[in-house]
Amino acid sequence: MTEIFDNIRKLYRFYFPQNELASYIEFISESSPEETFRQVANNLFTVRMFPSWTPTCYINLGEPYQLTVGSTIYQIQKQTDVLILRNNIVERHNLPTDHIVTVKFFPGGLEAILGINQVQFRDRVVPLETVWPAPLIQRVKQAIDFDERVNLLESFFLSRLNGRNKPDHYRTMVSHTIGTFGANGMELNTGQLADRLFLTSKTINRYFHRVIGSPPKQYLSIMRARTALSNYVAHKNQFSPYEYGYYDMSHFYKDVVRLTGKKLTAGNA
Template identity: 70%
Template sequence: MTEIFENIRKLYQFYVPDNELADFIEFFSESSATETFRHVANNRFSIRMFPSWTPTFYINLGAPYLLTVGARQHEISSRTDVLILRNTLVERHNLPTDHILTVKFFPGGLEAVLGINQAQFVDQVVNLETVLPPGLLHQIKQPAVFEERLELLQHFFLEQLRVRKKTNHYRTFVTDTIGTFGASGLELKTAELADRLFITSKTINRYFHRVIGTPPKAYLATVRTRTALSAYVANPSLFSPYDYGYYDMSHFYKDVVKFTGRKLRENVG
């Protein structure tokens, strides 16, 4: 299954925070045994995901799996939990007994909640015990339902967040810049964003490197391509490249190839 082109969420239960965590965590999810069997039966399967620069926790509640991050493969045992940044292509190769609890942060969210800068995790697969207390992970892995695990994680994250109530200037600025880019129709360049925000291009670059781990040009290009491609897949007949800051369809096609590694017609009939 491939993200954007296919609904990979159909295999999971989802929860989107509606509390103080909403600005920092995109979602929590857990594999659904019923839905997994319905869609893949007893077959091995894989889930392919494109870059998003969103720190993501994978807490393993089931079988071992193989994780490909960029050009490297990592064998993840049934006892191992990991953190990845998703700054490159990621693919999870799973057994039918796949059972993963996922926490996906927004860019900068990991630092806001846990005080951990995400830039250090570029191209890394990090043991989650270096980020979360082993005791908490042990509790999460006890026989329970999704809602019980969710309560444990949210309680921990909210406590950590309240310790860090002081506004993070860097993260706030990056979030405002991303919002300005979105409001512009996804077409403002770094220098134009700098003018809008009354700051220098050099400062914007420094802040994005500090919070996300990549320059604004690269990150905002990812935002635009993901947004445009999702809209195209949802309704090709109504799609206009001009709505997403592209010069024409050719410009959009080139970005899709650069982003996914495939031509659009190989994924969309």
Template identity: 85%
Template sequence: MTEIFDNIRKLYRFYLPQNELASYIEFISESSAEETFRQVANNPFTVRMFPSWTPTCYINLGDPYQLTVGLTVYQIQKQTDVLILRNSIVERHNLPTDHIFTIKFFPGGLEAILGINQVQFKDQVVPLETILPILLIQRIKQAINFEERVNLIESFFLNQLQGRKKADHYRTMVSNTIGTFGANGMELNTAQLADRMFLTSKTINRYFHRVIGTPPKQYLSMMRVRAALSSYVAHNDRFSPDDFGYYDMSHFYRDVVRFTGQKINERRP
């Protein structure tokens, strides 16, 4: 299964924070045994995910699985829990007994809540106990259901956030720049965004490198193609490249190939 092209979310249960964490955590999810069986029966399967620069925690509640990050393959054991940045293509090779509790942060969210800068984790698979307390991880594993696991991690994050109320200038400016890009049809370049933010292009570049780990041009281009491709897959009959700042369909198609390595017509039934 491939992210965006296939609806990989149908394999999971989701929780979206409705409190202060909503600005920092995209979602919390957990594998659904029923949905996984419905989709793959008793067959091993692979989930392929494209770059997003979103720190993501995987707490393993089931059997071992294999994780490919970039060109490196990792064997994730039953008791192993990890964090990855997702700055490159990631593939998770699962058994039908896949059971994973996932926490996906927005860019900069890890630093806002825990004071840990995500840039250091590029192209790595990081043991989760270096990020979260081992006792918390154990309690999450021992919890009886998804709701209890969500309550445990949400309570911990809210408590951590209360101790970090001071606004982070770098993260705030990056977040506002991303918002400005989205609000203006995803077509402003770095210089134009800098003008809107009353900053220089050099400063915008420095802020993105500091918070996310990549220049604004690369991140915003990724953001645009992810949004455009998701829209195209969902409603290709109503899709307009102009809505996402593309000159024409050829421009959009080229960006999809650059981002996914696949041509859209290769994914058509």
């Protein structure tokens, strides 16, 4: 299964924060054994995800699985929980007994809540207990259901967020830059964005490297491609590449292949 091309979300239950965490955490999810069996039966399966620069935590409630990050393969054991940055293509190779809790942060969200800069996690698979308190992880594993796990995680994150009252100028300006890019058809370059925000291109580049770990051109290109591809898959007949700052369909096609390694004509696309 390939992210966006295939509806990999049908394998999971989701919780989307509606409180102060909504700006920092995209979702909390848990794989559904029933839906997984319905989709893959007793077969091995792979979930392929392309870059997003979103710190993502996996708490393993099931069996071992294999994680490929870039060109490196990691064997994740039954009791192992990890964090990855997703700055390149990631594949999870799962058994039918896959059972994972996922917490996906927005870029900069990990630092806003826990004071941990995400840049250090590029191209790494990090044991989660080096980032989160080990007792919290164990309580999440021992919880009776998804709702209890969400409550535990949300309470922890809210307590940490509320304990960090100092505003983060770097993250705020990166967020404003991303918002300005999205609000203007995803076609402004770094220089144009700098003009809109009364900054210099050099300053925006420095802020993106500091908060996300990526130059703004690279990150905003990924953001545009992911947003456009999601719309293309959902509404192919009404899709217009011009709404996302592309010159034409050929420009969009090339961006999708560059980012995902997959052609639009392949599979379900």
